[in-house]
Amino acid sequence: MDMTSIIAGIPLFQGLPSKQCSALAGIAQRKYYSKGQSFFSEGDEAAGFYVILSGKVKIFKLSPDGKEQIFHILETPEPFGEAAVFAGKNYPASAQALSETPVLFFPGREFVNLIRRDPALALSMLGLLSMRLRKLTTLVENLSLREVPGRLAAYLLYQCQGNAHPPVIELDVSKNQMASLLGTIPETLSRILKRMMDENLIKADSRTITILDQKGLMDLAEGLRKLG
Amino acid sequence: MDMTSIIAGIPLFQGLPSKQCSALAGIAQRKYYSKGQSFFSEGDEAAGFYVILSGKVKIFKLSPDGKEQIFHILETPEPFGEAAVFAGKNYPASAQALSETPVLFFPGREFVNLIRRDPALALSMLGLLSMRLRKLTTLVENLSLREVPGRLAAYLLYQCQGNAHPPVIELDVSKNQMASLLGTIPETLSRILKRMMDENLIKADSRTITILDQKGLMDLAEGLRKLG
């Protein structure tokens, strides 16, 4: 598939005239990252941003003593690293491939030049950044205003949107990663999953979680209920 | 002072041709909020955004059981509520005046129309959202990867940038608000301030904090050191 068609298929660039898509194709570079490989690290100078063509990427920070907080786990066809392009400067967090991950790379300077000529593109980016802000806001809310069982309940309900009946979640990440995404550690996650099973809120085997009591999880997320 | 000059003086709109400033003046509305008054609450439909002309505003969320997390405390001439304008939808958090606060209000729909015609304005907004994202990222980092003494140390150092010698911080918010901004409660904040004083890291009276040992605070913020 040629570059222009790929770009036209990315939601972020939806609705752009094909002339703009060609212009984007002109600056985009295909790159391949393998599992575990780093796109950039916190503090690196921001050269541009990426769009995932396939695979999974985590955005995270490490504390000095090694604890990891994952901010997002992103999949096809989501972009990442955009914010740093407009704030100038450097990346505020690190990005690493969780699998084989082909991406498109857009150099910041050239991309900004394109935006200068195309307000529709600018509005797409504004929408994207706003969504990111919203997601981060709920992450802060989770970390600060909910305890771990509440966070987990909210996470499970969120993952479930769509797969209505039966509400089954295929874990696409390891429980280690999931713990880090929830701002906790694997041991705690494991214990809380067990407590949820004890109370018949969920059923879990190694790779899937089934929601048995949606209402119960919602109450937990809202802090109206506590685990025994 | 007339509307156009006010707008030309807002950093967010810096560098815009005066024609654009007039256009902005055409859609802006002056409004006045008194201490404690709410601009909007989490979940309200997003009608537009605000720019503070004077005074202070807090952006925050409440948990079901009443705990507050402050996201930002904003002052002249910072904007707020912008993200919701571009994501459509509703405000993800609440905003309330901490003092007498005259503002400019920009209706979302009209503002987006202006952006469509002026990429420079779009780039300003992109820069602004990116900065916000960056700030929220460090908030997450603080909540998740640092304990309260570390957060407080980082906060004090941050507040101090500029007032080089002597490094004195005038508290512009109550310690209650400060606790909520740090993701903790007044009792804990009070205790930790005391421990910092015991170790001669800071000197604090009711309304000011003086940094005595900058290096020590940095070590604390980096997790290299613990309070006794």
Add this chain to the structure above:
DNA sequence: GTTGCGCCTTGACTTAAGTCAAACATCAGT
């Protein structure tokens, strides 16, 4: 002044969640 109301501090106690350590499961590569 004195009353009252937020704000701030202090102490005793509780609790959620992290640490450490061990055992076990799972999976890929040899």
Add this chain to the structure above:
DNA sequence: ACTGATGTTTGACTTAAGTCAAGGCGCAAC
């Protein structure tokens, strides 16, 4: 099938920080 590396669970323990309750401080209003 064995090996080693990761991922997962469990138990016993520690600890940071929250809760509850009481008392003091400071400021504004009467």
